[in-house]
Amino acid sequence: MGHVFHIQRFSLHDGPGIRTTVFFMGCSLRCRWCHNPEGLRWEIALQYDSKKCVSCGLCAALCPNGVHRFSEGGVHLVDFTRCSLCGQCIRACPSGALLYSGRDYSPEELAALCSRDLPYYRNGGGVTFSGGEALLQASFLRETAQLCKQRGVPAIIVDTAGNVPWSAFEQVLPWVDAFLYDVKAYHEDLHRSATGASNLEILENLKRLDQTGKDLYIRIPVIPTVNDRTEEIRAIAGFLQPLTHVRQIRLIPYHTLGRSKYAALGLPEPPNFGAVDESTLALLEAIVNPG
Amino acid sequence: MLDGFSGIEFTHIDAVATFELAFNNGQWAERTYSKPIQYWNKNGAACYYTSDAIPGYASGDPESCATFQEFLDMFLAQYRFQTLRKAEELRQRYEDLLRDGRSSVLLNGTYEFVLDSGLDILRGGFPYPNYMLFSGSLPTVGDCLMAVKTAVFDEKRFTIPQIKAALKQNFQGFEAMRQYLLAVPKFGNDNDQVDFLAACLANHFCDWLTEYQAQTGFTVSPALVGWRFLEEAYGISATPDGRRYGDPIAEHYCPTPGRAVNGPTAIVQSIAKARDAIAKANGVCAVHLSLPRNLGDDDEAGLAILDALVLGALDSGLNELNIAIYDPQLLRQAQQDPEHHEDIIVRVWGYSARFVDLCKEMQDHVISRIVRTG
Ligand code: SF4
Ligand code: SF4
Secondary structure, three states, X not given: OEEEEEEEEEEOOOOOOOEEEEEEOOOOOXXXXXXXXXXXXXXXXXXXXXXXXXXXXXXXXXXXXXXXXXXXXOOEEEOHHHOOOOOHHHHHOOOOOEEEOOEEEOHHHHHHHHOOOHHHOOOOOEEEEEEOOHXXXXXXXXXXXXXXXXXXXXXXXXXXXXXXXXXXXXXXXXXXXXXXXXXXXXXXXXXXHHHOOOOHHHHHHHHHHHHOOOEEEEEEEEOOOOOOOHHHXXXXXXXXXXXXXXXXXXXXXXXXXXXXXHHHOOOOOOOOOOOOOHHHHHHHHHHHOOO | OOOOOOOOEXXXXXXXXXXXXXXXXXXXXXXXXXXXXXXXXXXXXXXXXXXXXXXXXXXOOHHHOOOHHHHHHHHHHHHHHHHHHHHHHHHHHHHHHHHHOOOOHHHHOOOHHHHHHOOOOOOOOOOOOOEEEEOOOHHHHHHHHHHHHHHHHHOOOOOHHHHHHHHHOOOOOOHHHXXXXXXXXXXXXXXXXXXXXXXXXXXXXXXXXXXXXHHHOOOOEEEEOOOOHHHHHHHOOOEOOOEOOOOOOOOOOOOOOOOOXXXXXXXXXXXXXXXXXXXXXXXXXXXXXXXXXXXOOOXXXXXXXXXXXXXXXXXXXXXXXXXXXXXXXXXXXXXXXHHHHOOOEEEOOOOEEEHHHEOHHHHHHHHHOEOOOO
16 A cells, blocks of 8 residues: 555646656655645645634544644634544544545555546656655555556656665666656755755765666756755756756746645744745756756 | 528527426525626626526425435436427427528528528428537536535435525535535546536436437437526526535536636546437537646647647547637736736637626636646
């Protein structure tokens, strides 16, 4: 079984063509700008959408652990740490404000869902396994990808940040056609402070992956005050230069979408890095894609 | 030219209104709200619309249903009644025309068949059936049936009287129920249960007209098309799918605007489940897909995506796909500032119009049917 938090059909930005993107749960990095916080943890958790709540009080009445409380002013307070995920409030909530943050899938079930758009997987389209870090569930991914291939999915892509042992790549390689690969920083100390982890293994894995001959689509998030300096991007570009299977390098400017999801999961609000200005972006773009 | 004497006739039946009648044993729902609207053109006079389905046929009291199947059968009885009544109306119209004997020379003269045979359309100079009955909005009815099935029969969360009470108030004071109903699977998301419910209605509709022909000898061709989606939305009450009064209902055989959240491929797959009915309707099933701009990173990528979408839809059994690409933000700006956006042309129904000339309700409809993509 694998843990998945979202399946997006007609996904257009996770590789070429029309794709179905599967978002796996669990991540080995802690990027300070992460916009998919549901993917941070592997464990399925309680999710609460305050916009949908109609304050009926059912959840508070049902919960055996006192997770839901209402303040004097009628504000719904949720103590996520006490939740044992018994599911009672989720089943009872009349408005769909309470949800599981993800769910279990068998490889067969997931491959069947990924095959629903088979008629549209042309012109490079297919299935993308993303996350979180999809390769943390490498054996589940391998089984699912193999089943997808058997069902006729033409192009399977794995979207990874690369912070996994090389053996995880080896497991899935036979069934994967291309990789979307995130490079967040070149300098190790910067990478450590921005993501909580070293990037030595990430860069090493990328070099080895290049030698397998799989197509590589590189993505660099541009985060103001973190890695938006020309020296840093130039260093990344310099590292990528000798690689021979890079099909595309894309800068992904920081955006604030997804910030509201932190509160829904009971996580502290992340910093706001602000917008990347156009001129900086143009400058950096000229570095990674000259001419 | 004699307007109205072409010998080609069509009319339509309001499927969502028919649902309202079935839900209330043949009567219109009680409601506490109503709003006049302008129709199509913002310069037209506003008036109240009523459905052209007719009350009075008691199809059964839904509250007496022990199972969803019984409920569905009651709806089908009402829908069959309204369908056959409309078919009769067409036949009557044909007989009146025959008796009158006149027909438009100009219109008849545009058909080669007529010129070759020397007979006008009324007198058999045209070899194809030219009387058509439209039934659009079936996906919204599918959503309503699915909501009742889930809420009343499967999960037993609400009773029919409770839902009626909420509809009467346009869900005011019943927001929790509305959210629950909205969360029930909707047509257009490639959910087999609700998609096949809608497909089953389309099938029945086509079959009834085949039976009608067998019984009367008069051919009425079915079409899964509808053009009164806007008046319907204001002519009927709120509905059990969580739709408030005035919120859009489905046009043709497309999803209820705003309810398809899995993108256009899922929409096409949902529609394609009715391919048997579409074949029975001789392919007359309009599928309108409004897509947002920026489908791909650049024009080439966008074209590759459109190409895959169209070919995939063909392979899935659709023979008509009407794709329009809009920028929802720009349309909203045009609503605020019509003077500077007079040039925007949008597809409305079988025709296109300047966006700023449409009434507010139709503008909202056009914006709300733009499919969200990931
Ligand atoms: S899932 Fe169970 S423990 Fe968690 S908040 Fe809901 S009722 Fe309480
Ligand atoms: S049960 Fe749902 S709607 Fe009711 S108070 Fe709890 S979260 Fe809000």
